[in-house]
Amino acid sequence: MADPCTTLVALAGKLDKLALIRRLCDMIAIPSENPFDQAPSLGYREQEMGDYLLQRLKELSFEVDSHELSPGRRNVWGRLKGKGNGPSLMLVGHLDTVGTEGYPEAFRPRVDGDCVYGRGACDMKGALACYLETARLIVESDIELNGDLLIVGVVDEEWQLTGSQHLGLHGPWADYAIVGEGTSSGANKELSICAAHKGDYAVKIRTFGTAVHSSVPEQGHNAISDMAEVVRSIDRYHRELGQREPHPLCGHGTASVGVISGGSMACTVPDCCEIHVDRRMLPGETVEQINSEYEQLLGRIPRLRFEIGDPLTITAALDVPVDCEVVEASVEAYKAVTGNLPTIRAHPAATDAPNLGFPAVIFGPGAVEQAHTVDEFVRIDELEIATKVYLGVVLRLLSAEEADV
Ligand SMILES: [Zn+2]
Incomplete structure (x- = not known):
């Protein structure tokens, strides 16, 4: 396989920004509010969000599957089989969003200036759209991966994290994961790599x-x-x-x-x-x-x-050593994409990451400050950077000879 950096530059140049935005808008328009302590019913369309993701992954030739946790609540995933015995990487996102009281525009996606607006834009349908674009770029290239790439949508992050708990117990599993919760922060709105949280x-x-x-x-x-x-x-x-x-x-x-x-x-x-x-x-x-x-x-x-x-x-704390391969690969990919060294920090909120049972870093478009608001948005340049960094991590980790964990 060619040098991952050269390959990344070539592939990143083919990123289809409009397709990325279109998929994000499709997903915002699917109301997948977490039903919290209610049974899922009309209007709580978490499963429809999962079906959307499965459909897109199937079109990209991923092998798809799902686990039903309870009626109407299903973790979904697609696997792109690697050609060798290299390590596997999972890109994880939650399918649910918080509620929409006082937010009449929640499910009407809107592109305005440099941002996409709507419930889930940054928490975290933006990352799911980036995963799909990453997958498309890999599939439509002639790159052969040594290990499997998995894209997973889990239910119930916003309440009890039962989706990721189920995944940790019943699979699928991988050697490493990225959880694409928004990590944008600081005056320059840089995307950080979060290797820990309380x-x-x-x-x-x-x-x-x-x-x-x-x-x-x-x-x-x-x-x-x-x-x-x-x-x-x-x-x-x-x-x-x-x-x-x-x-x-x-x-x-x-x-x-x-x-x-x-x-x-x-x-x-x-x-x-x-x-x-x-x-x-x-x-x-x-x-x-x-x-x-x-x-x-x-x-x-x-x-x-x-x-x-x-x-x-x-909820569990997260603590991935900063010299773990998935952290190092994320740092290298971020450097290759932006020319800058990323900040490695703790995520302010709890996430699905510690429930997976294998090393997972948090990195994604959008900022915690926009999540759960009644004017949720994500910056389009952050969607592009996140996609390219995911691509870089895939190229780095999945071209290795074998898993080192
Ligand atoms: Zn989230």
């Missing part, structure tokens, strides 16, 4: 007291007063987390109380109070370790009766 663990904590008439509070035990102590100790805990050894990309873990409720009426000393605590975890931290920190923290408060409930949320 996880999230949210849990309810309850305090218990003894209810009595409020005219004789000394005869009862006030669960809200106790909770005030708990909240203060969690604030101190958060400050203490900031003193610990930081993760090189993620910085420090955090703890924050987001919800409080308790008591029923002013004239009764409350016997129960509840908070929801959100703990952003660094790679390597575990729920068990954090629960034992909570136990210790609360154990220091005199006469406190408390309970730590079942988790409300657990």
